[in-house]
Amino acid sequence: MSSSPPPSSAAASPSCPKKMIALRSSDGETFEIEEAAALQSKTLENMIDEDCAGTPIPLPNVTGKILAKVVEFCSKHAEPGVDDESLRAWDAEFVNVEQATVFDYILAANFLEIPTLLNLTCNVVADMIRGKTPDEIRKFFNIKSIFSPEEEEEVRRENHWAFE
Amino acid sequence: MRTRRGMCYSESDLCSEKMRAAAAAAAAKAAAGGVVGVRRRRRVDSIPGGGEDAALLRRKRRRCPPRVGGGGGDDLFDALPDDLVLSVLCRVAGSASSPADLVNVLLTCRRFKSLGLHSMVLSKASSNALAVRAHGWCDSAHRFLKLCADAGNVEASYTLGMIRFYCLQSRGSGASLMAKAAIGSHAPALYSLAVIQFNGSGGSKNDKDLRAGVALCARAAFLGHVDAMRELGHCLQDGYGVRQNVAEGRRFLVQANARELAAVLSSPSAAAAAASLLSTRAWLAWSSPHAQPPQQQQQQQQQNHQQHPLRHAAGTGCPLLSDFGCNVPAPEAHPANRFMAEWFAARGGSAGPGLRLCSHVGCGRPETRKHEFRRCSVCGAVNYCSRACQALDWKLRHKAECTPVERWVDDDVDGDGDGDGGEHDGVAGLNGDVMEES
Numbered sequence: 366m367s368s369s370p371p372p373s374s375a376a377a378s379p380s381c382p383k384k385m386i387a388l389r390s391s392d393g394e395t396f397e398i399e400e401a402a403a404l405q406s407k408t409l410e411n412m413i414d415e416d417c418a419g420t421p422i423p424l425p426n427v428t429g430k431i432l433a434k435v436v437e438f439c440s441k442h443a444e445p446g447v448d449d450e451s452l453r454a455w456d457a458e459f460v461n462v463e464q465a466t467v468f469d470y471i472l473a474a475n476f477l478e479i480p481t482l483l484n485l486t487c488n489v490v491a492d493m494i495r496g497k498t499p500d501e502i503r504k505f506f507n508i509k510s511i512f513s514p515e516e517e518e519e520v521r522r523e524n525h526w527a528f529e
Numbered sequence: 530m531r532t533r534r535g536m537c538y539s540e541s542d543l544c545s546e547k548m549r550a551a552a553a554a555a556a557a558k559a560a561a562g563g564v565v566g567v568r569r570r571r572r573v574d575s576i577p578g579g580g581e582d583a584a585l586l587r588r589k590r591r592r593c594p595p596r597v598g599g600g601g602g603d604d605l606f607d608a609l610p611d612d613l614v615l616s617v618l619c620r621v622a623g624s625a626s627s628p629a630d631l632v633n634v635l636l637t638c639r640r641f642k643s644l645g646l647h648s649m650v651l652s653k654a655s656s657n658a659l660a661v662r663a664h665g666w667c668d669s670a671h672r673f674l675k676l677c678a679d680a681g682n683v684e685a686s687y688t689l690g691m692i693r694f695y696c697l698q699s700r701g702s703g704a705s706l707m708a709k710a711a712i713g714s715h716a717p718a719l720y721s722l723a724v725i726q727f728n729g730s731g732g733s734k735n736d737k738d739l740r741a742g743v744a745l746c747a748r749a750a751f752l753g754h755v756d757a758m759r760e761l762g763h764c765l766q767d768g769y770g771v772r773q774n775v776a777e778g779r780r781f782l783v784q785a786n787a788r789e790l791a792a793v794l795s796s797p798s799a800a801a802a803a804a805s806l807l808s809t810r811a812w813l814a815w816s817s818p819h820a821q822p823p824q825q826q827q828q829q830q831q832q833n834h835q836q837h838p839l840r841h842a843a844g845t846g847c848p849l850l851s852d853f854g855c856n857v858p859a860p861e862a863h864p865a866n867r868f869m870a871e872w873f874a875a876r877g878g879s880a881g882p883g884l885r886l887c888s889h890v891g892c893g894r895p896e897t898r899k900h901e902f903r904r905c906s907v908c909g910a911v912n913y914c915s916r917a918c919q920a921l922d923w924k925l926r927h928k929a930e931c932t933p934v935e936r937w938v939d940d941d942v943d944g945d946g947d948g949d950g951g952e953h954d955g956v957a958g959l960n961g962d963v964m965e966e967s
Contacts, residue, residue, distance in 0.1 A: 529665025
């Protein structure tokens with residue numbers, strides 16, 4: 366944007382207007398995110414440090430739908446004065462979505478290097494896995510590549526001690 | 530800059546990518562001396578990519594086995610590259626509540642199996658994930674623990690070390706595994722090694738090294754291990770392996786009690802149990818609040834309230850200062866101790882001819898030579914591997930059943946009654962806290 370002030374590498378002081386970074390998703394949607402929130406993402410932080418954040422940053426690996434939510438997540442986590450309890454509750458609500466979306470979050474968090482979101486989403490998937498039998502896991506995640514009968518027998522035999 | 534794997538892979542690229550990744554993982558596993566000797570008849574995964582073989586793989590992939598579980602959804606994990614699947618599996622391993630939780634993952638599909646056995650995942654396995662039961666012990670379980678230990682899992686090192694040292698009688702390798710865990714600052718490993726040093730386990734009584742035992746105990750105590758603190762406290766009080774310092778010893782004993790109580794109160798299930806314990810026991814030693822005039826009653830109640838969590842049956846002053854602290858429920862045994870208790874119970878309650886077990890049931894340690902453990906000097910009916918076990922068992926159980934018995938002179942004494950056992954000899958404290966060398 367030619368009208369915006371030259372990007373500064375330091376964090377915005379309270380008296381200045383909040384610096385916004387523009388992000389463009391793979392399907393062409395543009396989103397604005399505060400710099401403080403953008404710093405949650407190491408990828409974006411690097412770009413900001415290197416003064417590349419003047420024009421909208423293209424993110425070819427993230428769709429608009431997911432990017433919107435990710436921006437929401439980062440903004441929430443950059444908010445000052447939110448206590449742990451309510452943040453945790455908010456996080457729980459945030460990942461209360463269908464599985465495919467959680468996986469999309471994981472990929473986005475990995476690409477943008479957002480450790481908090483990555484931790485959160487990986488834990489969610491781990492919770493989905495833990496406690497299920499192999500059949501249940503396969504059905505839940507639609508896992509297609511199964512063992513041949515001989516392999517299955519072998520693996521069961523090798524690990525039967527865990528079920529004693 | 531790290532390469533990013535996007536989501537925009539075409540189907541064939543994804544296949545070959547996955548095959549390459551699986552092949553790399555399988556190759557790495559094979560190079561590391563892979564545990565599971567699975568002979569795959571269709572060696573799809575183990576051929577590194579390249580030329581004709583890669584083409585063969587792609588053809589095989591298209592001839593995939595029929596889709597199971599409904600044709601609708603896509604395999605969600607297909608979209609994730611291996612490092613993210615590893616991330617997820619690490620968390621599963623770290624929060625598993627039993628070995629089954631982790632093994633169920635391995636049984637799910639080939640990719641999970643090869644990634645699940647990756648050293649990064651195994652190194653994060655929680656102690657519950659490694660809690661092998663004695664009746665389930667077999668070569669496979671042994672291999673699994675070894676694999677985890679080799680991956681750098683200190684819990685596995687410790688557990689396998691204990692099993693090898695005490696149950697399989699393989700002293701050298703057991704001790705070295707425990708040492709590996711100890712170097713990784715694993716407090717129970719440090720404490721177990723201290724017990725071995727104090728008792729000269731696995732060797733003769735001349736192999737005792739009290740100073741080494743104290744040093745190990747001290748390290749474990751500084752990491753917060755309650756039993757080690759108790760042991761260290763007694764050693765300091767008695768000048769056993771270290772210069773005598775009664776005040777310092779007392780301090781450690783008090784700290785051990787405080788820590789034990791804090792641990793109980795901070796754990797939700799144990800706190801509930803403790804609360805019910807405290808509320809049902811009668812008020813002891815302090816005068817009844819009802820017999821007092823109001824302002825004195827308030828003061829008394831304050832005093833009572835302050836001492837409420839610190840009640841002790843002996844009622845002599847603040848129980849934290851007593852050697853045997855507060856009436857807390859028994860701490861949960863470590864899986865390694867539980868394994869040993871089960872192992873020896875299945876073998877008739879003994880480790881061999883004339884070898885006794887530590888009478889504290891949560892410990893499970895056996896003697897490695899005759900008369901290695903110390904006996905309660907009052908009744909002589911129970912014996913313990915360490916002062917800490919003796920203290921804990923006294924408070925949990927033995928206090929109620931210990932009665933002095935007429936004892937005749939032992940004809941099978943270890944032979945150093947007035948050596949380092951001297952200061953413990955004979956004098957039975959009010960709470961029976963003295964042990965003597967049997």
